[in-house]
Amino acid sequence: MNQISVYDAIAQGLRAYGVELVFGLPNDELYMMNAIEDCGIEFLVAKDQRNAVFMATGYALASQKTGVCIVGKGPAVSNAITGLLEANSQSCPLLIISSGTPTRSYGNQKAFQEADQMAFVSPLVKWSHRLENKDAIGWVLRKAIFMAEQGTPGPVYVEIPEDIGSQLLDEAKLNFFPLSVLRPLPEPSGIKRACEKIMLAKKPVLLLGGGCKRIKTRGVLEALAERLGALVLVTASGRGSFDEEHPLFCGLAGLYLHRRVKTLLHEADLVIAMGSKLEETALFGWEEKLQAIDSIQVNLNEEHFHLDYSSMYMVGDVEAVANELLAQVREQPANRQWRAEIEGCKRDMFLEKAERQRDSSRLRIADILDELQARLPSNSIYVHENGLQDMWSYFFPYLGLGKEQNAFVPSEQTSLGFGASAAIGVAKAKPRQTVVAFVGDGAFNLFRSDLPTALTYQIPLIYVVLKNGGYGWLEFQHINTGRQGNPRFLNQTLQMIDTLHPHLTVIPLQKSEEITHVVVQALEAYEKNQIVVIEAIVSLDDVPDPIKRLHGDFPAKELV
Template structure:
């Protein structure tokens, strides 16, 4: 095979990379390849699907979404210089998500590297290194075997994360002396647990508690058996909260489930937080959004943090830290019973507060003439099937979906949310990766029009590859978070264009529906599902008002509600 003036045989570095991917079970790659197309061609020759995107940033988001949905390695392939730099927002997000993503980029050939006169030369390694678990520029063809083994091992071990491999253009075409992947067996990761002494100390803390609360973070979704999370809550008889990235770790129909933590905690559930005497955080970094409004209670009470990595612990709080695999630690904690005779009163108290939440929700929905986000979520909850993966953005209107029970996951449903970084457009692009990963489930992305417009360069990628997704686009005319604050400050909005649809454009072979009133919702969602089931992607464009804001966000200032002042 001839690519440019180079001849490709089966023993090049490109071939070795492809063999490493195959040995580790990789069947899907995302990216926009380098100009010589060499790695893309080798990948396709070996029956690995290569989804060619229009934008490298979207490719990284897709690979991250795929990784989170599959709970395995995601792969992104890009070119050099500006191509790699365009990935950096995605690398930032993969790092914050602890998503195992392998980024393979080309770079300036070895003999010219560092001269700073080569076409598209950039110090890619130095830029990406702070955000990657490991970064490496390949210096010789025969090193590719250990480089690939180490990269994939580090990406998927312990607390997962992105890794970066840089292939100089000349080295990619060089011959490798032998194929070490012909008999390669991928590493099976062992589960690590805390020692007996610390397990016993945690048990004593639990035994002394009368009002414990559990916080499940995104790390709990990487376990092999999520049933342990439910079993632990029932053993402890404690209310459950999840962080935004922890949604889906446990069914939100579970009687012990009480909503999202911190910023997204319903106001009526704050009585639970202020009365609790022990917080058990599992698989969470306890980021700012997960603790917002809870800080005083967390500082005043005992905390047990359980994380796989020492970097996952929030040391702002005086807590007892257990490092190890969450499933192993929770299983060991449950090996003995914990007598807590008054625990049923604590659970009953939580149930009464939850009942108030549902009454409040019923009072908000379907009582207004204009279309409201709460109404949209209510109809989605009612009509979508159980086998659904929701993918979220984090804009002003779509944040309604973070407030339970306005949006509540049924048993069997899952959610992919942005990390604390909340990069604009992540959810819209990640939905493509999720759809490639979970082909047996309906994928529904709840996004704002600003985020959707940023993603639109890859709508044609969705269409051409026949990837069915339902995009629920909450159209407020632009950037709602900025516009809402600008109006609160008495200024006229420069972020909203209310007189016209803000969607840049839609493709003729997408099923596009517009919804402007509550009365159109049910029929439109039924039509959207029918189109999805015949393999179409759907844009359900819902026209909402910029002042349609969840109660907790009414007084926002900068990144957070007014309390921050």
């Protein structure tokens, strides 16, 4: 009988379940990394565990496969916690495999880097397990992959004690068979009640969250919106689930809602929220309206329902529910006037944008976005941060995705540096699509230790870095308190990029008239397999109008 180590068994299991790429920073022994590479799986070595988890999350979101990240023990695991918090909030299928203190000394608190890793990881994962028996690795890995992918996806954690990992077991006992479950639907009576409610609505709103991005059949949500004649909004994490060129699409909800769309929400009589937790930013400014009208919430996980609103709650797969509604809801001729209002609203939004001519006297972020939209390929992907000024990219139509484009954003946790790191994972998942990370310099500086990682692996990317000197959001709040004196959170004299590398192109952008030339130059360098960093020197007061009125965390809101 052929004997293999637990590390080799893990590598075989990952390969059996279709894993082609692993991110991480392994422990000192390197046994697991070597076993993974010997099994034909690429191992991308990051410089920082936090960034490695962000990269694996970006990869998982873009590929719709399980992301895998390998880390050491003790501080290596604690350093990955921010990434796990983000993956949990994203409902992202992610497998973290860490090293652990050997079983012979575990619990004595005398071993090198010993920590109760299970205690601080468990609240952030769907399932966690410390392997104590070498022969259990088969079922442990099967369950980890199953839990990460099935139902509402999420992160899982497996800890491999160092003495267990090198132990031998019988290869014939391993059985990594396919794992799948049927997609759940609400009971038929629930579907019928939902259809009745929908057919009574004259001015419905369809709100699409991050759960809608897992729909495999493109066009289902567009067909449903047309059948209902519904105003369509997305949450930030739901962006890319619906064609933004569709006449019924009117941008992002809540904090990012266009003022013209707010007038339509006064008239709405039903909100159908699909795949959304209805978190604070998605509801910002129209909570009272939701209290006053009918709503239907559709989620795969009952924990994701917002119970402060009197809704019809439907537990089920979003795509399956959408198809059932399509099959049973008749087209609503009475909603044609509502549709005309929606299309008129969208035209007004674009007219307002067109009236905002490029300002030759100063560099504006909206103009950078305009040029990117004009010149990027039709299937390009945006990866965002969520700071003071990169939030311009959340405001439709200042950034509107083309039919084949996509976007990935931080969750409601808005983990700083997520977008800059996740862009590497997204680019690895989609090597034939141009990936542009639109980030602030505070976030980029947190990521910067892993810029050499992208260079080492020659992963072409375009970073548009909005350079205001650091933490613009905090400085903006500081100014708004009326305090005088030097900036507290900015340092505009520091050089952001001090790396010289044959695969790195850094392009300064300081004036409006330079935008076209810089974007063209960036795309040319990208086509030559370069990592491009556009350093855009922006003014701290260049922020979207709704953000100018926000001070502090989430104060009193401007209600619709």
